[in-house]
Amino acid sequence: MVRIARLLTLLLLGTTALHAQDSTYARRIIRDLTAPEMYGRGMQNRGDSIAAHYVRSELMANGVRPLGDDYYQYFRFQQTRTRPPIVRAGYRSQNVCGYIPGEVDTMIVFTAHYEHLGMSGDTIFPGAHDNASGTAAVLDLARMANQHRGHYTYVFLLFGGEESGLVGSHHFALNPLIELSKVKLLVNIDLFCGGDEGLMVVNANSRETQPYVDLLERINDLHGFAAKIARRDNAPNSDHYWFAGECPAIFIYTLGGPYGGYHSPADTCSGCGLGNYHSFMTLLRAFLEQL
Numbered sequence: 001m002v003r004i005a006r007l008l009t010l011l012l013l014g015t016t017a018l019h020a021q022d023s024t025y026a027r028r029i030i031r032d033l034t035a036p037e038m039y040g041r042g043m044q045n046r047g048d049s050i051a052a053h054y055v056r057s058e059l060m061a062n063g064v065r066p067l068g069d070d071y072y073q074y075f076r077f078q079q080t081r082t083r084p085p086i087v088r089a090g091y092r093s094q095n096v097c098g099y100i101p102g103e104v105d106t107m108i109v110f111t112a113h114y115e116h117l118g119m120s121g122d123t124i125f126p127g128a129h130d131n132a133s134g135t136a137a138v139l140d141l142a143r144m145a146n147q148h149r150g151h152y153t154y155v156f157l158l159f160g161g162e163e164s165g166l167v168g169s170h171h172f173a174l175n176p177l178i179e180l181s182k183v184k185l186l187v188n189i190d191l192f193c194g195g196d197e198g199l200m201v202v203n204a205n206s207r208e209t210q211p212y213v214d215l216l217e218r219i220n221d222l223h224g225f226a227a228k229i230a231r232r233d234n235a236p237n238s239d240h241y242w243f244a245g246e247c248p249a250i251f252i253y254t255l256g257g258p259y260g261g262y263h264s265p266a267d268t269c270s271g272c273g274l275g276n277y278h279s280f281m282t283l284l285r286a287f288l289e290q291l
């Protein structure tokens with residue numbers, strides 16, 4: 001037991017040294033996705049599509065291979081919305097999808113929504129915490145997976161249309177570009193700034209997901225990466241929701257700040273605290289190594 005713990009510590013120290021740049025990469029992604037040129041990543045000025053193009057180029061830079069139509073899976077909104085996120089029925093948006101092959105075709109899937117509320121009049125909703133931060137984490141996981149090819153195939157799904165009612169992820173679940181029966185675990189990340197009070201895992205209590213959350217908690221108990229790992233039953237509060245019947249699917253978000261705001265113009269890059277980011281990513285890496 002002691003030897004295993006020491007070995008794990010050595011491994012983690014190794015990964016810490018290797019990935020000292022983790023929050024630097026995430027900070028750049030959050031800064032770029034919250035820039036005025038993204039228009040809050042909604043329908044206005046096609047901010048969502050500008051953001052999708054950016055996410056696609058990051059996937060390519062990180063060695064991720066395309067799924068769908070050259071990384072894109074298009075969908076159309078069925079309903080008009082007049083409050084942010086304002087959308088017009090028939091408006092076309094897209095999910096951005098890719099994979100890094102492993103030794104086996106059993107998959108670990110990471111998901112995050114890259115779009116946000118867009119604009120209301122001249123006011124931009126930057127959406128740093130929600131969810132440039134989760135997008136950054138998933139892109140960062142792709143970067144790491146490319147550097148250390150693993151046993152499992154890794155899939156990266158960046159969804160559009162989340163703020164309008166989980167529209168992009170629903171489209172993907174109905175028209176999957178991967179075999180969902182071969183997914184060992186799906187991890188959705190949405191709201192990843194701050195985290196001074198730890199992490200919450202949604203859909204943590206099902207028969208399929210509980211063993212994974214137990215493992216995550218055991219690793220955290222050993223090393224104290226997060227202040228705590230809390231658990232909730234399933235809820236339709238993010239993109240993992242549609243997958244829960246198809247494969248083990250959990251949703252992780254941070255508890256406590258610092259972050260600038262939620263669904264407000266104050267959810268800015270400068271308000272997005274990344275002090276816990278490296279610890280959380282090290283926890284996720286240790287977790288992945290033990291799956």
Ligand SMILES: [Zn+2]
Pocket residue numbers: 113130131162190191
């Ligand atoms: Zn969100």
